[in-house]
Amino acid sequence: QQPVQSPQAVILREGEDAVINCSSSKALYSVHWYRQKHGEAPVFLMILLKGGEQKGHDKISASFNEKKQQSSLYLTASQLSYSGTYFCGTEYNGDKIIFGKGTRLHILP
Amino acid sequence: NAGVTQTPKFRILKIGQSMTLQCTQDMNHNYMYWYRQDPGMGLKLIYYSVGAGITDKGEVPNGYNVSRxxxxxxxxxxxxxxxSQTSVYFCASSRGQAxxxxxxxxxxxxxxxx
Known part of the structure; x- marks a missing residue:
């Protein structure tokens, strides 16, 4: 039931783009995305609710393909502040949220 | 608003001891959750609650109890x-509802x- 995230880790130079994927073996109600800095709590980025929905937040956007049961997070022109671990959280029936193992993103200057 | 407050921040226990991790929120949220985080394993759901008096098991409930x-x-x-219970524990809340x-x-x- 735990969603699968890929890749496990990414190293980029500032200004480069990244894509983080999240897939589920079960039909999804919604997908959440969070970012966690080292030693801190996860912080909410966005929620996607509908099949084919896309949302954006500054240069971070995401898509949700309900039919394929997967979501992707897009980080465009990455900044140093984007470094951290990104988690997708999947919701199957409107109550509990199950997280993937995370993708570690490291941005080099 | 303080948001979600957890106490204590740090604790060392000896094997066999018991303790209660406190979590309180001031946002009038219906849903509350407990997760544990081990290195490289992401966030694992222990228990959750969709309202006062209602609790349910998550992915890893063994060895824990909750009340609401x-x-x-x-x-x-x-x-x-x-x-095996050495970990970082996070409490979370949400408004809930569709x-x-x-x-x-x-x-x-x-x-x-x-």
């Missing part, structure tokens, strides 16, 4: 602590069992 007597508080009880709403996390409790 008020909307604000959702304590997590560890009975007979074991080294459509789904974001989780607000507390700052975590770092627990070591030796």
């Amino acid at each position: 007597s008020t909307t604000e508080d959702f304590p997590l009880r560890l009975e007979l602590a074991a080294p 459509p789904t709403s974001p989780l607000h996390f507390g700052n975590g409790t770092r627990l070591t069992v030796t």
Whole structure:
């Protein structure tokens, strides 16, 4: 039931783009995305609710393909502040949220 | 608003001891959650609650107990602590209801069992 995230880790130079994927073996109600800095709590980025929905937040956007049961997070022109671990959280029936193992993103200057 | 407050921030327990991790929120959120985070393993759901008086098991409930007597508080009880319970524990809350709403996390409790 735990969603699968890929890749496990990414190293980029500032200004480069990244894509983080999240897939589920079960039909999804919604997908959440969070970012966690080292030693801190996860912080909410966005929620996607509908099949084919896309949302954006500054240069971070995401898509949700309900039919394929997967979501992707897009980080465009990455900044140093984007470094951290990104988690997708999947919701199957409107109550509990199950997280993937995370993708570690490291941005080099 | 303080948001989600967890106490204590750090705790060291001896094997077999018991303790309660406190979590309180002042946002009048219906849903509350307990997660544990081990290195490289992401966030694992221990228990969750969709309202006062209602609790349900998550992915890894063994060795833990919870109660939800008020909307604000959702304590997590560890009975007979074991080294496998060494972890960082996060409490979270959300407004709940459809459509789904974001989780607000507390700052975590770092627990070591030796």
